[in-house]
Amino acid sequence: MALDWIGFGYALLVSSGGVLGYVKAGSITSMVVGLLVGLSAAVGSYMTSQNPRNSWLLQGTAxxxxxxxxxxxxxxxxxxxxxxxxxxxxxxxxxxxxGRSMLSSNNT
Incomplete structure (x- = not known):
């Protein structure tokens, strides 16, 4: 299976936004939430990379x-x-x- 680079890019975007919120405004909450949500998106992207039908964590996060x-x-x-x-x-x-609709159409 190919890696879900778009999902990992999204995870990086969310994480870097949290860090930037801390750097610019001193918001510890932004940093913590950004890193946790980014980690959730990264794990979801990994799960989707392993099995494209297993995208529930990435869907829920996004x-x-x-x-x-x-x-x-x-x-x-x-x-x-x-x-x-x-x-x-x-x-x-x-x-x-x-992507899910394409998977469904390929299996029929």
């Missing part, structure tokens, strides 16, 4: 980030970081959905 950051964007209308993370999470979810 879906949670999309909802939380989407709400933050709607309250602030600031693109960085809330808007960017919402878009990145939605694109990752679309990639997973399209």
């Amino acid at each position: 879906g949670t980030v999309a909802v939380v950051m989407g709400l933050r964007f709607l309250m602030s209308f600031k693109f960085m970081p809330a808007g960017m993370m919402t878009i990145a999470s939605v694109f990752l979810l679309l990639k997973i959905i399209v």
Whole structure:
């Protein structure tokens, strides 16, 4: 199986955003949550790399980030970081959905 490079890139983006939140604003919460969510996305990407049908952790992580950051964007209308993370999470979810539908069509 090939590695899910897009998922690992997403995990790196989330983790680096948490670290950047700490560096710029001194927010320990941003760093801790960013690293935990990034780790969750990395583990989910690894699981998806091993078995493309096993994407529940990556879907849950990206879906949670999309909802939380989407709400933050709607309250602030600031693109960085809330808007960017919402878009990145939605694109990752679309990639997973399209990949699953392709898997289903290949098995029939």
